[in-house]
Amino acid sequence: MAKQSLTLNNGHKMPLVGLGMWQVTSPEECKDSIRAALDAGYRHIDTAYAYQNEAFIGEVLQEYFTAGKLKREDIFVTTKLWVTYHEKDRVPLCIAESLKRLQLDYVDMYLIHLPVGLRETGKGGLFPLDENNKPAFQDVLLTDTWKGMEQVVRSGQARSIGVSNFNMEQIDKIYKIAEIIPATNQVECHLYLQQEKLFRFLKERGITLTAYSPFGSPARPAYLQEEGAPRVLDDPVAKDLATKYKRSVGQIHLRYLIQRDIIVIPKSTNPGRIQENLKVFDFELSGDDMSKLAAQDKKLRFFTGLQFKGHPEYPFDEPL
Numbered sequence: 468m469a470k471q472s473l474t475l476n477n478g479h480k481m482p483l484v485g486l487g488m489w490q491v492t493s494p495e496e497c498k499d500s501i502r503a504a505l506d507a508g509y510r511h512i513d514t515a516y517a518y519q520n521e522a523f524i525g526e527v528l529q530e531y532f533t534a535g536k537l538k539r540e541d542i543f544v545t546t547k548l549w550v551t552y553h554e555k556d557r558v559p560l561c562i563a564e565s566l567k568r569l570q571l572d573y574v575d576m577y578l579i580h581l582p583v584g585l586r587e588t589g590k591g592g593l594f595p596l597d598e599n600n601k602p603a604f605q606d607v608l609l610t611d612t613w614k615g616m617e618q619v620v621r622s623g624q625a626r627s628i629g630v631s632n633f634n635m636e637q638i639d640k641i642y643k644i645a646e647i648i649p650a651t652n653q654v655e656c657h658l659y660l661q662q663e664k665l666f667r668f669l670k671e672r673g674i675t676l677t678a679y680s681p682f683g684s685p686a687r688p689a690y691l692q693e694e695g696a697p698r699v700l701d702d703p704v705a706k707d708l709a710t711k712y713k714r715s716v717g718q719i720h721l722r723y724l725i726q727r728d729i730i731v732i733p734k735s736t737n738p739g740r741i742q743e744n745l746k747v748f749d750f751e752l753s754g755d756d757m758s759k760l761a762a763q764d765k766k767l768r769f770f771t772g773l774q775f776k777g778h779p780e781y782p783f784d785e786p787l
């Protein structure tokens with residue numbers, strides 16, 4: 468059986484496959500999915516302050532702890548700092564809210580969700596709007612936010628810290644001043660956006676890459692769907708390999724990523740697919756087949772964050 472976790476730059480282990488929880492806001496669906504995942508053997512859950520499901524996840528974790536089915540140290544929980552908490556002194560407030568909802572004393576991984584900050588205006592919900600109904604941009608130095616992130620490690624609220632949706636220049640800003648080097652950068656990564664350049668850049672600095680939307684997020688919201696955009700799960704090379712290896716197409720996509728030492732957090736609320744997505748450690752793609760998949764890269768980003776364009780820390784203009 469191949470290795471199932473990566474050792475981070477601080478010695479903690481992070482399971483290579485986790486359950487993604489974005490867009491799972493129905494309490495019952497969320498709780499049933501977490502139960503299905505824990506029963507299937509998942510030991511890594513990816514959520515965020517902004518996903519509005521931390522409380523449901525916390526309920527199920529408590530249920531499993533109380534029943535003696537799971538110990539706190541068995542499970543790796545990631546959550547994320549929301550964009551309205553970028554000021555250094557607000558970082559501990561945001562994580563405290565997440566911990567309360569999750570009913571945990573600490574999270575295993577805490578990430579800056581986006582490099583773009585917004586200020587609270589009381590209008591627009593999670594994405595506050597200014598007086599012109601435009602996103603209320605707030606330009607907090609990323610290095611200041613990082614100081615707040617380091618603080619939550621010192622206070623014991625997070626074991627590891629990292630970033631999400633950061634480009635190389637932004638990683639570099641933090642890396643230069645960090646007392647604690649980020650442990651991961653969670654970014655969009657799949658067959659059509661392979662992130663090889665960013666991956667090498669991170670590797671040289673001892674930072675792992677976590678792939679969000681490893682299937683290309685087929686059910687992403689309409690505003691992120693471009694007409695005629697290719698579907699990652701329809702890729703013909705991956706489909707042929709699924710036949711060759713007698714695996715599902717999804718398993719080929721996940722195996723390709725974890726075999727490159729990339730952590731994956733596929734989302735599913737379907738019990739069968741939840742199980743399927745974890746069964747990727749008992750086969751290996753040949754070097755030739757890895758190369759065939761590498762050749763399918765289209766450097767195609769589905770998450771363009773266009774509503775943040777114009778913010779000084781808009782991350783997606785850097786060449787791929």
Ligand SMILES: NC(=O)c1ccc[n+]([C@@H]2O[C@H](COP(=O)([O-])OP(=O)(O)OC[C@H]3O[C@@H](n4cnc5c(N)ncnc54)[C@H](OP(=O)(O)O)[C@@H]3O)[C@@H](O)[C@H]2O)c1
Nearest residue numbers: 487488489679680681682683684686717733734735736737
């Ligand atoms: N940091 C960030 O900014 C950010 C952004 C986006 C996502 N994320 C994280 O990454 C996670 C995953 O990304 P995602 O939710 O965008 O999309 P994804 O994991 O690429 O795709 C999920 C979709 O694929 C379907 N699916 C799951 N397993 C499958 C399989 N084996 N075969 C075929 N279809 C399958 C799911 O449907 P069913 O549920 O019906 O199975 C769902 O519609 C998120 O949940 C979140 O935790 C982070």
